[in-house]
Amino acid sequence: MGELAERDGQLAALGEAASAGHGVLVLLGGEAGSGKTALLRRFAAGRPRVLWGSCDPLFTPRPLGPFADMARGTGGELLELVDGGARAYRIADALVRASEAAPGTIIVVEDVHWADEATLDVLSLLGRRIETIPALVVVTYRDDELDRFHPLRRLLGETATARRLSVPPLSAAAVAGLAEPYGVDAAELHRTTGGNPFFVTEVLATPEERIPATVRDAVMARASRLSPEATAALEEIAIGLTPDDPGEALNSGIVEDGPGGVAFRHELARQAIEQSLTPSRRVALHRRALETPGDPATLAHHAEAAGDTAAVLRFAPAAARRAASSGAHREAAAQYARALRFGGALPAEERAELLERRSYECYLTDQMDASIDALEQAVELWRATGDHVRRGAAMSQLSRELWCLGRTSDSNRIGGEALRLLEAQPPGPELADACSVLAATHMNAERFEQTVTWAERALRDPDPTVQVHSLNNLGTMQLLTGRPEGWDNLSRSLELAEAAGLDDHIGRAYIHLGWAMTRTRAYHLAPWLDRGLEACRKLGLEAWEYYVVVYRARFHLDSGRTGEAVEDAEYVLRSARSVPLLRLLALTVLGLARARRGDPHRWSALDEALTLAKGQTELQYLAPVATARAEAAWLDGRTSTDENDTFALAVKRDARWVSGELAWLRRLAGGPEIKIKTVSPYARQLAGEQRAAATEWTRLGCPYDAALALAGSDDEGDLRRALSEFQRLGAKPAAAIVSRRLRALGVRDVPRGPRAETARHPASLTRREAEVLAFLRRGEPDAEIAARLHLSEKTVHHHVSAILRKMGVANRREAASEATRRGLITS
Structure with a gap:
């Protein structure tokens, strides 16, 4: 069925976006089977340069999967970066350079509802820079599969300048037009399919049969007419294998030859074929897939499906490490969980190490209950091995995470036990770290002398992680108490963390900067919040990002930007899951904004x-x-x-x-x-x-x-x-x-407040003040403004003073600059 029913509007919108003269991000949503891919194939046909990639429907996606698809076609820098597990910002930079080398490039990323964190980070970076990129970026997703916590929600919320398109179900009239040549009851077809183009297409492809109740029936009805060899090829493609001869399967229309090789036209069809496999056949195919070189995440998926314990323990940790290096920490945590499911027979030391790594990845992604559970298991395993140093180190980390979950008394108790245990062992970085954790305990309780004492003791050890953590503790406590040297210590901690690649400590520096800054109203440091937000997003530090946002919310509230404060607070309340302090801080900003x-x-x-x-x-x-x-x-x-x-x-x-x-x-x-x-x-x-x-x-x-x-x-x-x-x-x-x-006090002429027009103005300027501001931006003096507006110079002077006060600037030049930045003057 070559025609695209009721899609002329979407094709026209895509064409307009492609010819905009600057970069455009298009978010193309629709339910499964709505025809998003078919629409884009039609649009992209004949275009000179199209980079095409898809996200994987795996339980644990490949980090940067769609960009790996693109890299296979482009080679060069992009391929090197993807294979090397590069950070999201480097992938984004490579795509920008590729687009600049070939203006008019179209970048298509399909099925981002399955995207890993690193892929979402790349798209977020592209979205924020889109107008400077000579490319059309089209992102497709299933809009009916996003709950309020879905990671894609953040990308959708961030890309305010993106153009949004939807691929809705077909109308009854469109279905009737498609059904007419087949002699099918169009009204019944529309009712049972809901106008889903895939359902409609699959049903009409088997006109001799009654309308099936499910897509599986339609797919299997078509597949049943194929030869055993073609059916076997479909089964191989469904698992991710490339058959020797896909010819008959291609001719069936169920699969097609695309940029990434032979693939199902619709994911629902692939799932239908996969689910039809017998258990033995499914295992056999996944075992075959393990024989083909590939990325660790895909191989770990096949290994689990094949029940191959050795292969899971080989590929899942490797996939986790690669995911973590790309900033896809949620996928890394899931891969470590996969390894642990198959690691029951591992030696205690190896299992404890896997548990610690999973705990860390959960810690970075606001999964605190899971993180603490894994660490508690690791502590018990180290206890069983008699390794008191590793046990003490794990307990120190457990103390930190218990504090994050709001269990402060448990945190203090475990931290004290870790210190006593490690003090009985030979000195080492583990003991220094325990001292630093105790310093953090006192810092969180705002005990100055104790914080300094334990931080300085920890700083005697040269271990980089201990140095970074201790300088942070010391600097934060000093900033909270108004000591200027605090900034030197905290910024030094950040500098060392960045040099050593200690991602969580980078985020911790920005968190504590936000805490101290909002406590002491040190808002000359406010630009660091946006830097921190960018860093946390780039590194995949979810909980750290939420902390920076909630401190930014408080900054906005104190600065008089109540709307922006509410927006940030509500974002944290929607997103943060397990850290009670985050929710508490957001609630207080929201409640106070409402009260005011x-x-x-x-x-x-x-x-x-x-x-x-x-x-x-x-x-x-x-x-x-x-x-x-x-x-x-x-x-x-x-x-x-x-x-x-x-x-x-x-x-x-x-x-x-x-x-x-x-x-x-x-x-x-x-x-x-x-x-x-x-x-x-x-x-x-x-x-x-x-x-x-x-x-x-x-x-x-x-x-x-x-x-x-x-x-x-x-x-x-x-x-x-x-x-x-x-x-x-x-x-x-x-x-x-x-x-x-x-x-x-007896005052009778109490002002009643600004007029509605003034209240609506972004800077609360009156109509006359807004007129004066326009002349200020042109650099005109008071006398000339007075002549133009038929006012006295004294009156203009009063208006200028009011403008400077309301806009929070010191002089006329700054007022003009701020007016341009905030878009207060359009001509």
């Missing part, structure tokens, strides 16, 4: 965060919840007592940013004066120097906090400034509180 906007659902997020914090004893857990709930209570017009224990702990730990914020929120709510040691600007606020504190907050890039400082003043001018800022930020509850205070 007056959203009626604010307390649901804050109540869930409070539940997650119960039983925890560290300020990392307690402080975000306590401060958010205290502020939300003030906005509701009441005093909260939820934070009493947290306030006491913050004072005990000398966590002055936390104690200062809680003390100020108590003061705003009408509580008693509290004399504590805290940081400026909170110290200024508590001393009654609200205006000076607001200036400091503005310098730090925290406009809401600046207004919050002024909200505690008794001066009408300060309160008017606070009200104006709260209104600009859309902080209605806070604005209402300040309005009431002004009225209580």
Whole structure:
């Protein structure tokens, strides 16, 4: 059936994308059998250069599988990189260079719902650079098989500039047109197939039979007419083998000769043939497949299907190592799990090592329960072997992971046991690592002196991993307590981690930078968050990525970008699975953003965060919840007592940013004066120097906090400034509180807030301010602007001052630059 029914629109859209004059990413979705491949084959026919690859329907996909398909056709650099297990960014760079060498290249990646992490990373990188790449990139996926946790969701969410096409089921009219030559009941055909082109095609290919209930019946009906030799060829192709003579099978229309060799036209047909095999035949074919050289992931798949234990233990660990080197850590974890399923008879030492490797890969991919389970098994195996050093090292790693899962008391206990065990052995990097883990325990609890003591002891060992981990602990603790040398130690840790290829420690540096930066409002470091996000995605560090995003959410909230803060927080809540601190941090940002906007659902997020914090004893857990709930209570017009224990702990730990914020929120709510040691600007606020504190907050890039400082003043001018800022930020509850205070002071002309037009403006500019900004971008002086707009120079000067304040910039040149960056002026 050569025609493509109801696909003219999709062909036209693809043609338009190909002739756009710049790179375009097209996301082509549709259900299984909807005809995505047939559509692309028609579109690509006659095109000068098409790179085509497909993802594998294996339980554990080949890392970079589609690019390996392309590499077989291109050879050269791409083939070398794929065979060498290169990182995703290097594969992406190679594809960019290949496209630049042949403008107009079309890159097709099929079935990305089966993609490995490294493939998704390549596509993500291409998507972010697409307009600079002279190629059309078309990605197909089954849109009916994506649950909310599917890894593909991230790619779909990131590629906002992509063009989205769908291949919908055929209409009743289209099915009737296809069915007419066959004398088939078209209405019944449409009803039973749902308009799925594959179902329709397969049924119409056997017109002499009744409409089958399933695709399997249709496929097997066609296959049953083939000779035994052709049927055997279909079975071989279904397993991944290349038959000696596929001629009759090709003529059947069930399979076709494509860029990667002979393959089924539809995956459903391949599955139908594979499932029809007898167990003995299936095993025999998979054993034959093992005799053909191939990549370790494919061979591990065949080895498992063949029940070949030795082959699984040979290929699965190799596939895992290759996947990990490509940043496909989830696939690596699955390959180690495959090896462990067949490794029951391995010596205890070998099985323990496999368990540790699986644990590590699960740790990197937010599968903490599985990671901890594997490590606990490894600890017991090392205990059985009597290897106390390996047992102690495994316990140290277990201590870290228990902390990530929120089991802080278990983490402290296991870490202490590991240290005592290793102290009884000859000194080595394992003991130094245990010391560093103990330093991390104290850092997480924010005990400064103990952190420094144990970190410095660990730093006596020259082992690179110990050095990186300990410098991180030391630098983070110093940053949290306002010591400038902290940045030197943390950045040194990152530098050493990058040089040694210690991926998880690279991610850890960015996480702790985010923690310290948001705690101390050190937002001059904010550009490092985007660097960290890029690094974590490039390295396949899922949980690390979510930490960076949630700290970016807090940065956005503090900077007055509430919408972006909510977007980041909701992304983490959708994506993060097993680390409770991630969810807690996201919930507090979301709840506080809702509270500041007056959203009626604010307390649901804050109540869930409070539940997650119960039983925890560290300020990392307690402080975000306590401060958010205290502020939300003030906005509701009441005093909260939820934070009493947290306030006491913050004072005990000398966590002055936390104690200062809680003390100020108590003061705003009408509580008693509290004399504590805290940081400026909170110290200024508590001393009654609200205006000076607001200036400091503005310098730090925290406009809401600046207004919050002024909200505690008794001066009408300060309160008017606070009200104006709260209104600009859309902080209605806070604005209402300040309005009431002004009225209580006898002020009658209390501003009612910006007009709807101003509220809708991305920078909250009035119509007149937006006009003035357009002239600023052209570099015109106040006098000329005044003449053009028929205003006085003094009025223009006031408008310029308001523009600079609202946009958070220091001068006219920066305002013009920021306006261009944010797209505030279109002409």
